[in-house]
Amino acid sequence: MAKEIKYNHNSITISEIKEKVDFTVLTPQKISDDWTLDTKIKPWVMLHYMDSNDTKLLVAIHLRKGFPLSDDDFPYRQQVDINGNKGYFQEWEKSGEVDKSGDIITGGLLNWIQDGTSVEMNSFRLSKEQMLEIARSMK
Template sequence: MAFSFRLIFVLTLLSCSPMITMAQEIKYNHNSITISEIKKKVDFSVLTPNKIPVDWTLDTKITPWLMLHYMDSTDIKLMVAIHQKKGFPLSNDDFPLAEQVDISGNKGYFQKWVDSGEVDRNGDTITGGLLNWVQDGTFIEMNSSRLSKEEMLEIARSMN
């Protein structure tokens, strides 16, 4: 009886919080090159999140930065952008207005958007902000206006 209750509770909890799940397979869009192809072209460690919704798609670009743009299931809304390049040391002076956060033992800096809480022209409430850190020699800049700070940190902490 107690086991059945726990099982139902866990299943209910999982179905009510689908935001972050383990991705089974990356769904690329816009003729993006794959992560394995990107790793052959750059001179730094390419880090990808392990915890993203399974229905998001990924648009990749290599310019001066490696850009990973995770789009919603309709491929219309940018959910989170993760930009990477060869790392360099960060200091508190680089982000004087940001809150210091821990990302898997790495010092990170989070700053919410100035217009956070306002409604954009599409009727969506602006959340999230800008998150920066260095991990495994790679500088990472993550931004989102759709995800909360906590959701962004969960994704950041799943990167390897």
């Protein structure tokens, strides 16, 4: 049974997004039950998962029709495996520092192609390991 998604900001649903785009819309299966989701589809599909109070962006996932990625596109990133696909991860330059809200900056930027869809995920609040767990749950 699929988990109910808590949408916010009058977002359109994942089902509605799938009807409007010509590529596979991947969504994470492993997210916290109390996160909310803000969606947008211009200029690409944006899935912004917020905390339960809808005050902090926890992870942003941007989807668009896939295009080839090469190692040359990401010379400073670490290669990672995401569901058998080559991905690229780079932590933030200010990782480990405290941001304006008092939170420690963690995470980074993660890119990969899956099922013909280009995926870019970023987070300042989740660790690399948490981001990879979410990425690997994308279907």
